[in-house]
Every structure is written in structure tokens, then in C-alpha cells.
Amino acid sequence: MAFWLFKSEPDAWSWDQQVAKGDAGEEWDGVRNYQARNFMREMAVGDLGFFYHSQKDKAVVGIVVVCAEAHHDSTTDDERWECVDIKAVRPVPAPVTLETIKADPALSEMVLVKNSRLSVQPVRDDEFTRVCILSGMSHEDVLSLTA
DNA sequence: GCCAACGTTGGC
DNA sequence: GCCAACGTTGGC
Numbered sequence: 467m468a469f470w471l472f473k474s475e476p477d478a479w480s481w482d483q484q485v486a487k488g489d490a491g492e493e494w495d496g497v498r499n500y501q502a503r504n505f506m507r508e509m510a511v512g513d514l515g516f517f518y519h520s521q522k523d524k525a526v527v528g529i530v531v532v533c534a535e536a537h538h539d540s541t542t543d544d545e546r547w548e549c550v551d552i553k554a555v556r557p558v559p560a561p562v563t564l565e566t567i568k569a570d571p572a573l574s575e576m577v578l579v580k581n582s583r584l585s586v587q588p589v590r591d592d593e594f595t596r597v598c599i600l601s602g603m604s605h606e607d608v609l610s611l612t613a
Numbered sequence: 614g615c616c617a618a619c620g621t622t623g624g625c
Numbered sequence: 626g627c628c629a630a631c632g633t634t635g636g637c
Contacts, residue, residue, distance in 0.1 A: 473635090475634095499620075520634085520635060521634095521635065582635060583618065583619060583620085583633085583634050583635065585634085614637105615637085616636095616637090617635100617636095617637105618633105618634085619633085619634085620633085620634100621630105624627105625626105625627090625628095625629105
């Protein structure tokens, strides 16, 4: 299983809106960046990701799961752009802010820290676990997610 | 609201 | 194929 991070401006598409979509999930559409698209092409159904609010919150607020592999982005006729579908799994007990992430030496290599503009990015196993723990989840909580 | 970082476009 | 100009993102 691989881990990812999906970044969204809460004014454009928020965690609450994602949750409201329920198990049907929603296209992660609108991505017009090759790097981000290529990461989505690598995703498999069942991969987990963080849902990150940029701008005002600047925090990881929830956990999502990929529920459809990359397919054409329905918001454009341009054949180049694809997206996956994701659905909400659970909110994190407490948001993990960018400030907290930046202050943690174990997370200094995160793409979020090194390339703040990339909207879809890979997360390492150890980084995924670490952020979960920082959010207040127990090790058992993390294990039950990744089992 | 500013600006640094980055990606894309288009002229040469 | 290079690079200047431009547009966008997102942290501050």
C-alpha cells in the first residue's frame, strides 16, 4: 500500500464536502500539473492519503482512500488530464498543522515541506504513521487503517 | 496583500 | 532546445 497527500483550498473543496460525498467518493479533478497527474496514475485502489487544507488552515484534517484508479478528468476535454476518485475514511482526532510538521525532524523530508506547491504528492510509510500519531491516533488506530 | 518558488508558454 | 515572460500557488 502506498500513501499520498491531497491538497485543497477549503474554499474550493473542503473536508466537510468530501465527507458529504460518503462512500460514493468524488473525482479529484482540476489538477493541471504533470507531476501531480503522474502520481495519480501510480495510485491503486485502497491506497490511503491525507486530506490537507491549504491557505487558512494549513493542516492535515482527514484521511481518504483511493476508490477508483486514474481516469479521464471529466472537467476538461483535454485528453492529457486524469484523476483518481477518493472517499473520506475518517477525520483525524486533531488537525496536524504545517507548523507542527515543519517542527518535527522526522518529517523534514516531506514533500509538503520541500515543495509546498505540489498539490498531489507521495508520503512515505514512516511519515504517514508519524503524522497519524501527531494527530492523536494510537498505534492501534494506525494499524487498523493500514491492515 | 506580498512575494518567492515553480511550471508553462512561446519566440527565437 | 533555450530562455525570457508570464501566470499560479501558497506560505507568510
